[in-house]
Amino acid sequence: MSRDPANGPPGATTKVRPPVGRAIGPWLGVAARMVLGGVWLVAGLLKVPDPAESVRAVRAYQLLPESIVPTVGYVLPVLEIVLGICLLLGLLTRAGAVLSSLLLAAFVIAIAAAWARGLEIECGCFGGGGGADAGASATYAWEIARDVVLLGLSVWLVWRPRTPWAVDNRLLLEETV
Amino acid sequence: MSKKQSRMTKQANAQRAAERAAAVRREQEKDRRRRTVLVGAVAIGVLALIVGTFAFVQSVRDSAGEGAGQVAGAPDGAVDEYAVSLVAEGAAGAASVTVEVYEDFMCPVCGQFEADAGDTLREYAESGDVQVRYRPISFLDRASNGTEYSTRSMNAVGVVLDENGPEAALELHDALFANQPAENTDGLSDEELIELAVEAGADRAAVTQPIEDVKFERWVDDATAASQNEGVGGTPTVVVNGEKLEDNSVEALTAAVERAREE
Numbered sequence: 001m002s003r004d005p006a007n008g009p010p011g012a013t014t015k016v017r018p019p020v021g022r023a024i025g026p027w028l029g030v031a032a033r034m035v036l037g038g039v040w041l042v043a044g045l046l047k048v049p050d051p052a053e054s055v056r057a058v059r060a061y062q063l064l065p066e067s068i069v070p071t072v073g074y075v076l077p078v079l080e081i082v083l084g085i086c087l088l089l090g091l092l093t094r095a096g097a098v099l100s101s102l103l104l105a106a107f108v109i110a111i112a113a114a115w116a117r118g119l120e121i122e123c124g125c126f127g128g129g130g131g132a133d134a135g136a137s138a139t140y141a142w143e144i145a146r147d148v149v150l151l152g153l154s155v156w157l158v159w160r161p162r163t164p165w166a167v168d169n170r171l172l173l174e175e176t177v
Numbered sequence: 178m179s180k181k182q183s184r185m186t187k188q189a190n191a192q193r194a195a196e197r198a199a200a201v202r203r204e205q206e207k208d209r210r211r212r213t214v215l216v217g218a219v220a221i222g223v224l225a226l227i228v229g230t231f232a233f234v235q236s237v238r239d240s241a242g243e244g245a246g247q248v249a250g251a252p253d254g255a256v257d258e259y260a261v262s263l264v265a266e267g268a269a270g271a272a273s274v275t276v277e278v279y280e281d282f283m284c285p286v287c288g289q290f291e292a293d294a295g296d297t298l299r300e301y302a303e304s305g306d307v308q309v310r311y312r313p314i315s316f317l318d319r320a321s322n323g324t325e326y327s328t329r330s331m332n333a334v335g336v337v338l339d340e341n342g343p344e345a346a347l348e349l350h351d352a353l354f355a356n357q358p359a360e361n362t363d364g365l366s367d368e369e370l371i372e373l374a375v376e377a378g379a380d381r382a383a384v385t386q387p388i389e390d391v392k393f394e395r396w397v398d399d400a401t402a403a404s405q406n407e408g409v410g411g412t413p414t415v416v417v418n419g420e421k422l423e424d425n426s427v428e429a430l431t432a433a434v435e436r437a438r439e440e
Contacts (some may be wrong), residue, residue: 027270049236050241051236051317052239052398053319054235055239056316056401056405059405060411066406071236072232073239074232074236074239075228075235077235078227078228078231078232079228082224082227086224090262091220092224097215127432140183140339170212172216173210173222174209174213174214176210177213177216177217177220177221
């Protein structure tokens with residue numbers, strides 16, 4: 001069970017890590033998990049009560065074909081909640097971090113696209129959405145900045161998924177999922 | 178000689194032992210990896226099932242277009258289901274230009290648009306060659322502290338439209354913007370809505386119950402869903418002969434109507 005480089009097979013799973021990464025890396029990972037998990041959980045919980053509104057928020061971006069808009073509107077809040085719980089628990093951290101990265105990248109693109117096309121819509125990031133918002137343009141930049149920071153945390157977790165206080169440590173023996 | 182041989186044998190034995198140990202470790206490594214992938218795959222499968230199930234629950238809970246138990250269809254007097262026309266349909270038959278205005282009674286920019294362009298729209302309607310249609314929608318329900326003012330106010334317009342026809346409904350429409358509550362307040366109470374409906378010419382006894390019961394909730398939901406299928410991303414949206422105005426100023430409106438008249 002030891003992951004000590006001295007006992008492990010040479011070059012197989014254990015890597016010699018940079019001292020900085022070894023010192024603060026795991027705790028940065030825990031912090032990233034808590035922040036991301038909390039954000040996803042809250043974002044999902046706020047959207048779940050009103051599926052119609054969630055569908056409208058997706059539609060307002062005018063990016064997806066109408067045939068899949070409702071499905072995305074239904075799946076997204078649930079996915080966000082499950083993803084949030086997984087990250088908070090440290091369950092399947094790498095897979096969750098990959099999903100988190102993909103979603104955030106998609107959101108950044110969607111907001112940027114709305115901005116570029118001059119759509120004045122609400123983000124719908126934390127519930128609400130689907131509506132016009134006269135001041136929306138002013139908030140796009142900040143929304144993108146926020147998502148980019150969260151994206152950075154997600155990418156960190158893809159790179160270093162193993163952190164203390166995580167279910168993964170009991171469930172998984174390797175650092176692959 | 179024998180000493181040397183024995184040393185070589187020892188070395189060879191040690192090497193073989195090390196190789197065997199390494200092979201065992203590699204095998205263990207592989208097992209661990211396999212177990213991790215298996216456990217991970219099972220966990221992902223279970224989570225995907227959970228997401229799928231709850232997403233389905235969401236789709237069942239989505240009442241848009243179904244109207245949550247409400248059975249009333251469109252109010253009598255509505256044009257093309259969802260519109261309140263500024264002139265009687267008969268007179269508008271000759272109109273060559275159609276102006277459609279999508280509004281939410283809670284939307285402050287709509288209130289501003291009405292203050293700026295309301296008179297112009299009425300002049301157009303009176304001139305007879307422009308048909309002006311209001312398309313109330315309700316998407317700002319969350320901006321009224323849970324009282325769903327957008328839906329309640331639009332329902333009140335539907336009730337008056339149903340009971341008293343478009344003229345009274347337009348009176349109420351104007352009164353709702355003249356008395357527009359600020360966003361993120363409770364909005365007007367049902368009593369206040371009834372009061373404004375009565376001032377617009379409705380019979381108190383006839384409109385009280387349907388306003389309190391949100392009789393036309395289904396119509397409100399359907400109208401809102403329909404507007405989105407028509408590409409309305411927010412309010413106010415002004416459409417002149419099928420073309421959405423980029424800018425909702427009076428100048429842009431009159432320019433678009435002039436262009437449409439000349440076509």
